[in-house]
Amino acid sequence: MKRRNQLSRLRPVDVAAVGTLGLRARKARTVLTALGIAIGIAAMISVLGITSSSDAQLQAELDALGPNLLEVTPGESLTGDEVVFPAESTEMIERIGPVDAASSVAPAGTTVRRTEFIPAGQTSGIAVLTSELDLVPMIDGTVAQGAFLDDSSSALPNVVLGAVAAERLGIHTVDNSPQVYLSNTYFTVVGILDPIPLAPNIDRAALIGQPIAELLYEVEEQPSRVYVRTHPDVPDDEALFDDVRAIVAATVRPQGPSEVSVSRPSDLLAARESTEAAFTGLLLGLGAVALLVGGVGIANVMVISVLERRTEIGVRRALGATKRHIRLQFVVESAMLAALGGLAGVGIGAAITAGYANSQDWVVSVPVSALALGVGAALLIGALAGLYPAARAARLDPAEAVRPGG
């Protein structure tokens, strides 16, 4: 009688079949229960995906703008005196070896208003600056309407408005040669710029030519801001880049290089975007809470399922299933339920990411590791949620479970 001593065993393929029986038999419940996990995973995947797409987009933008733009502005003087740059700053900086080009703006000593009837104090926060003629390409700007200042137009009362300045003055087109009022004279708006990510100061400025500024306002040219383009390879070499920054500072203010601020606008842009990371963390946390709630929902449904399937458990025990087999069946069922939700969630999350990124004209980027992690996390949560119900199922007294009416 050899057979008598053989022990019960369950082949892995049958573990899967037995473990999914409950899911196949109660489809509506399976879908509804898995939905909780699906929502949690979808939320997390879409947050990760949208963040990642936004990062990819930012990187692409920064690469396009070039991280080789420097912005030179007066810093704090030790003595509290005003720091001024010499008029020849641009030419001097352009003589530095690794610098390709430079362009500057200087205060024009006036304000801009829509008409002369607007009180002099209401300048809407718009600075009037004199600009060199090569400013726009230097800062990767583009002209939305009209044209930028050139040799002839810069000698006349013509003005080019930054995007924000134009908005604040209520000027949306240059078609009818609109005019704005600078001290004593009406200037004709000949151009409007697009928003310039790397130079928000220019967005809020009205730009006029140096000759007309000297003629009308008798200002001495003292650049307040110099934009410098280094050779494109320079930012790749950290040490060289720092050297260039130091030399630029010493060039415009030999008597006190530390009183000059040399910043990189693309750094500021990157920093601004990274503050959004905190917000991403919060959203991820919300997704995790949804996932947890989904897990609790699964545990709940599994407890009910064990109660409903008492006789099935008893019959399986009578037919040779050990306690371990019963426990395994319910843990697998719970894990499968969650994995189903996880798969759906990953799909929904990826779709949301793609949809949102497309609507924003972004590069779509869904990290594959996040997808794998999503399904893995769901599987783990499902298995954990199934432990308690499975233990209850295994503890069930088989005699009790098969009793008539029980």
Next chain:
Amino acid sequence: MATPVLELRDVTKSYPGHPPVHALQGVNLAIELGELVAVVGPSGSGKSTMLNMMGALDRPTHGDVVVEGQALTSLSDRRVSSLRGRRIGFVFQQFHLIGGISAAENVATGLIYQGVAGRRRRRLAVEMLERVGLAERADHRPNQLSGGERQRVAIARALLGDPAIVLADEPTGNLDSATSDEIVGLLHELHGQGSSIVVITHDRELAASLPRTVSLLDGRVESDR
């Protein structure tokens, strides 16, 4: 004399409580190979407890349950479960088929826990369904079968794997009289083919039609003939 297929040796089962319930009190009983035995008694006489003891679904407070010469008392859950699955077949009053799977899959459920591959399980299950006259219902779900058919499926399930003994708990309790007769006929037929069968029932008429009848009263064997 050959070893009995199933033996209860001085089996006592008490359930804790105030006062404790002594469901079985020193029961001795031996079932020989190929016997068809009825266990009768009014409700509360200990019939269900006796079934649980014989089927190793529960353990006695005192005494030994011996299946084919092997005492179950000292065995682990895994060994008892294995022995239950391989050597004992169960037929329940309420059939207890598993919903959502076919008749053949129900019959083959026990084989899953013996590590038998799916194709072979299916073949053995269909063979067994043929023996109870239900081969053409192999792919029906339990809710597509009549009461009598369900009980036939349950009997096929109990017989699969050639157990030492089949325990039937009120197998006709949920069936009309015509269907009951069919099931009793089937049990006789299987007995004729050599199966050892214990039928637990409160139906004296059914008990009287079987070769041996054990009567229980208040947890003791009142008569055995």
